[in-house]
Amino acid sequence: MSSPLPRRLSWARSWPLMLLLGCATTSSAPAPEAPAASPLPTGSAPRAPEAASEPQAMKPSFDTSAVKAALVAKHGEAHRARIERGVEQLASMWRPADGDLVAFARAQFVSDPKVLDATFTRLERVFEQLDGHMLELGREMRWYSDLDLGPLLPVEPLVASYDPSAHVTEDLFQSKVAFVVLLNFPLTTLTERAEQGPSWTRRQWAEARLAGRFSMRVPAEISQESSRAISAAGLYIDEYNVWMHHLVDARGERLFPKGMRLISHWNLRDELKADYADPRGAEKQRMIVRVMERIITQTIPAAVIDNPRLDWNPFTNEVAVAPPESVEADAPPKEARADAAREQDIRYERMLDIFRAERKADPYAPVAPTRIARAFELGRELPEARVKALLTQVLESPLVPRVAREIETRLGRKLEPQDVWFAGFKSGGARPESELDALTRKRYPNADAFAKDLPRILRGMGFSGAKADWLAARIRVDASRGAGHAMQAMRRGDFPRLRTRVEKEGMSYKGYNIAVHELGHNVEQVFSLYGVDHTLLTGVPNNAFTEALAFVFQARDLELLGQGKADATSERERVLSDFWQTWERSGIAMVDMAVWHWLYEHPDATPAQLREAVVGISQDVWDRYFAPVLGGKGTTLLAIYSHMISYPLYLPDYPLGHLISRQIEEHLSRKGPLGAEFERMATYGSVTPDLWMTHATGAPVSADPLLRATEAALKGKP
Structure with missing residues (x-):
C-alpha cells in the first residue's frame, strides 16, 4: 500500500500506541564499508523477557477482606460481586502515597443505579473532551514537523517531541478519578471480552472501555520518554x-x-x-x-x-x-x-531508544508486561499466536507459486526479489505513471484542490449527495512533510486530518493514491466518532480495521480519477494483487515481530548488534518463504519498511488489514450500496475484532475469503 499508518490516540486501551514525531541527527564520522558487530543469535526461539525490578507500588500489601465486608454490610449482599471485583481492581493500582484505601472505597463505591448511571454519563462526556483536546494539543505541537511548511526551525523538533498528554493518566490516578472508575466499573481481560462480549449491551462495552484505560499506571516520566523516542524516530524517517x-x-x-x-x-x-x-x-x-x-x-x-x-x-x-x-x-x-x-547506525539507534523506553513501562503493565503483549493483547485484541497463524496460512499457501507463475508469464522472465512488489495486477498497472501524474497534478495543484473535490469523490464511493457533503465538511486536508497519514479526532466538534505529500508541481499519482487511502481512514474516523452511540467506543477494533476500510477506498482510486469502472477482468486483477500484497506484508510483519522478540532477548544490544540481527532475521524470513519463489537468497528487503523504526510493532496490521478488507469486499459483493454498508460497519465502534467482523460480515476474522477469491481468480473466475 502507499500510505503509512493513521495516527490513532487510544488511551482507553493502549497508552503505548500514542505516536508522535520529533527529530534526529546524522553523523558523518567515517566508518568501514561493512562494519562488524558482536555476533548475537538471530534464530533462537523467543523467550520471556527478564523482568525489570518490579516497583513496590505494583505489589499491593493491602488486606482487602475488611473493606469488602464493610462495603457489603453498607450496600447489601446484592452488590457483593461488584464490590469484590471493584476493591481488587482498586487495590491493584493503589500505592501507599495514595492514602487511606478503606476510607476512599467507603466514600466512592456507588450502589444506587441512578447515581452509577449519572457517574458513567459524566465520565464519558469528560473523557471525550479530555481525549479530544489532548489530541488537538499534540497535533498543534507537531504541526510544523508533520506538515510541509518549509524548513524546520531548530526549535521545532523540541516542540514536536513534547507530549502534553504524558502526565494525564498519572494525574487521573493522583486525583483519584481513575480509582473511582476501577472501584465501580469492570476491568476486563481479553478472554472475558472475547467470550462474553457478544452478549454484552453497548453500555457494558462502553463500561469495559472506560475501565480499560486504567489497566496500567505508567509514570508520566516514562510516558514522556517513550514519546520523545518515538518523536525522534518519526522525524528521522520523515526527512x-x-x-x-x-x-x-x-x-x-x-x-x-x-x-x-x-x-x-x-x-x-x-x-x-x-x-x-x-x-x-x-x-x-x-x-x-x-x-x-x-x-x-x-x-x-x-x-x-x-x-x-x-x-x-x-x-x-x-x-x-x-x-x-x-x-x-x-x-x-x-x-x-x-x-x-556510511550512516552511523542511526536507524537502529532510533529503534533501540523506543525499545528502552517501552521496556521501562513493562513493570507497570501487569496485564501486558511487554511491548509485544501490549501490541497484541491490548492494542489489537488478537493474541500474537493467532496473528502468526493467519500470516503463516498466507505465507505457506500453495497459491503462492501459482500466482508467481502467472507473474512470470506476464513479465516474460524469471522472477527477481523486487517482484515482491509486482504491480502488474493493478488496474492501470500498464499505464505509464507519467500519464497518471499529469492527470493528478492538473486536478490537484495543491491540498486545497483535493479538499474541494472530496464531495465528488465520496459520491463516487457510493455515498448519497447529502452524506458526501456531510463527510467532506468534517475532514481537513493538509500537505504532509512525510509520505502522508490520517490523524483522527477524539471529540465531536473536532475533525480528522488527511495528510498527503504535494510537490511543487502538484499532487503526483503516488500522493493521490495515498490521499485516497487516507480518505478511507478519515471517513471511518468521522463515522466512528460522530455516528457511534457511545464516545467511549470511538474508533474501530484496531489499526488493521481502519487499514482495511482504507484499502476499500484505495482500491477504487483510478475509478475515482475517471479511468473506468471495475469489471470482471479488473476485479480478477485486483484479487490477485491483494493476495500478492498480503503475502509480501505477511513477510514484513514476521520480521517486525521477530525483531521485537530479539530485542527482549538481548536488552543490552548495541545499535550495531541490532543492525546485524535485523539483517539476519530479514534474510531468514526471506530464505524460508520468498527465496523459493523469487530467488535472491539472503536478500534483506523485508526490513526496509520505515514503520519498524518509528511505529513499533505496527506492521502486522497491514496483512491483517488486507485479510479484513477482502472479507469486507466479499460481503460488499453481496450487499450494497457501498456507502451505506461502510457507514453501518464503521459506526459499530471499538469492540473486539471478531465481534466487529461478525457484525460487519457475518463471520469472525479469517484468511479464507482471500484464499477463496484467489483460487477463483486463478481459475479465471472473478
Missing part, C-alpha cells in the same frame, strides 16, 4: 529522502528524472512498482533495490541522504559532487562534499 536524479550507474547515466525526491520506504517502493510500466524499468528497479539494501545495512553514505548536490552510485557506493547543471534550481542548501562515510 529520509533520496534524490533519484543523482543516482548514477556504472556508465554515469542518470535513470530518474530531475527533481524526483523520494522518501524511504514508501516512495522508493512505489516508484519501483511504477517502473513496471517503464521500458527501462528493470534497470531502475535493481537500482532502487540496491538503495534499499544500503539503507537497511547502514552502508548508505550519510552525505547523500536528502542531498541533491551529490551524485551516488549505490552499486559501488562511490560519491561525487554533482555537476552544477544537474542540480535542481531550488535545491535546498546542502554541503557538496564527496564524503562516502
